[in-house]
Amino acid sequence: MTGSGKFFSKMKHAIIIVILLLAILIAGLIITRWRSSGPAFDNLNQAMQFYVSDLVKKDKSVRNCVVSVRKGDGSFSWSGAAGVANQNSGTPMTKDTPIYIASITKLYTAAVVMRLHEKNFLSLDDPMSKYLPDKLIGGIHVYEGKDYSRDITIRQLLSQTSGIADYYSEKGQDGKSLFELFLEEPDRSWTVDETIERARKDLKPHFPPGTGASYSDTNFQLLGKIIEAATGKPLHVVYEELIFRPLDLKHTWLIGRSESLAPSVAAPADAFHKDRIVSNLRSNGSYWADGGLVSTTEEMILFLKALNEGRIISKESLDLMHHWHKIRFPLQYGYGTMYFSLPRFMNRVMKLPPLWGHSGSTASFLYYSEDLNLYMAGTINQTQSMSKPFRLMIKIMKTVQTNDRFKL
Numbered sequence: 165m166t167g168s169g170k171f172f173s174k175m176k177h178a179i180i181i182v183i184l185l186l187a188i189l190i191a192g193l194i195i196t197r198w199r200s201s202g203p204a205f206d207n208l209n210q211a212m213q214f215y216v217s218d219l220v221k222k223d224k225s226v227r228n229c230v231v232s233v234r235k236g237d238g239s240f241s242w243s244g245a246a247g248v249a250n251q252n253s254g255t256p257m258t259k260d261t262p263i264y265i266a267s268i269t270k271l272y273t274a275a276v277v278m279r280l281h282e283k284n285f286l287s288l289d290d291p292m293s294k295y296l297p298d299k300l301i302g303g304i305h306v307y308e309g310k311d312y313s314r315d316i317t318i319r320q321l322l323s324q325t326s327g328i329a330d331y332y333s334e335k336g337q338d339g340k341s342l343f344e345l346f347l348e349e350p351d352r353s354w355t356v357d358e359t360i361e362r363a364r365k366d367l368k369p370h371f372p373p374g375t376g377a378s379y380s381d382t383n384f385q386l387l388g389k390i391i392e393a394a395t396g397k398p399l400h401v402v403y404e405e406l407i408f409r410p411l412d413l414k415h416t417w418l419i420g421r422s423e424s425l426a427p428s429v430a431a432p433a434d435a436f437h438k439d440r441i442v443s444n445l446r447s448n449g450s451y452w453a454d455g456g457l458v459s460t461t462e463e464m465i466l467f468l469k470a471l472n473e474g475r476i477i478s479k480e481s482l483d484l485m486h487h488w489h490k491i492r493f494p495l496q497y498g499y500g501t502m503y504f505s506l507p508r509f510m511n512r513v514m515k516l517p518p519l520w521g522h523s524g525s526t527a528s529f530l531y532y533s534e535d536l537n538l539y540m541a542g543t544i545n546q547t548q549s550m551s552k553p554f555r556l557m558i559k560i561m562k563t564v565q566t567n568d569r570f571k572l
Contacts, residue, residue, distance in 0.1 A: 306369065324380060518534075
């Protein structure tokens with residue numbers, strides 16, 4: 165990418181960030197005023213269902229929505245949905261409808277890596293070249309004439325500080341991102357190796373490893389390969405052995421590689437890019453350790469709660485995952501984990517606690533508020549809705565913060 169191209173790319177990201185912040189701030193102000201004059205609710209369940217149903221009713225870009233909310237102490241738990249899960253059959257969306265969790269998968273992949281680190285299958289400071297052949301990674305990171313490919317560590321992949329380009333969203337020499345190519349050729353299958361090859365051959369790294377931070381799906385494709393090399397097992401089997409079976413997650417699976425542990429599970433709800441259904445793209449073979457999991461919102465919360473409570477990895481390992489650094493304001497990144505915190509000037513008005521968890525490109529979300537001891541999971545299944553999940557979570561948190569108005 166040329167110097168002017170990088171400049172305009174940065175300007176584009178800056179504009180998007182400003183729009184996101186303004187949208188969240190305006191939403192918070194509207195919610196604050198709306199709560200004093202809006203509809204009255206008899207209980208929290210009624211309030212939560214209204215937020216979900218009202219979103220689908222008023223926003224034509226949102227065809228379906230599902231949300232689960234749970235207090236960590238068990239004092240409140242709710243799940244609900246609205247809209248149509250499958251446009252062809254007219255099947256309604258329910259709280260049990262599986263969803264594409266997209267990049268929230270990275271949080272699961274990171275948890276597996278940390279568990280393998282604890283069990284001495286690997287070390288976070290091992291170079292990826294210890295596990296991956298030069299045929300796969302050779303030349304993937306050549307920056308200003310120096311090849312760093314063999315030196316990049318597992319820790320740098322986890323923390324998005326490797327500098328490796330993002331195969332998914334960055335434009336190649338053809339001027340298109342891989343997602344745009346997916347849209348152009350919806351019936352084509354892609355391999356994980358092809359996604360890594362695109363980052364190596366068609367894209368340029370951003371900085372020397374460890375000197376910056378840049379979100380890259382390629383990092384997590386490489387981590388999936390490392391997991392398989394370290395264990396000698398397919399990634400989906402490792403997920404099942406370390407996460408799904410111990411937590412009894414019967415409705416969570418890796419798309420195209422495994423099936424749910426429960427019989428007769430419904431197909432995932434339709435996901436959209438603008439007005440186009442893109443569900444078939446999620447099964448084209450490329451979505452893997454970076455974004456290939458399917459789950460339900462209730463099982464997503466079961467996973468995050470277990471992770472937070474030390475039932476998957478130790479508290480010490482979770483603390484490592486929460487070594488935050490700036491990546492894409494207002495988000496920070498740890499090891500496969502996002503941290504959302506508003507600037508101080510905005511928080512003076514909105515008084516919103518920080519969140520940690522992860523978001524996905526389908527507008528999926530899985531977050532925990534330590535201040536509220538509150539878990540939230542859901543999706544609106546629309547790739548063009550970056551701020552809407554956060555605005556929905558703001559409504560949920562504001563309502564929970566004032567739960568003394570309700571009869572629990």
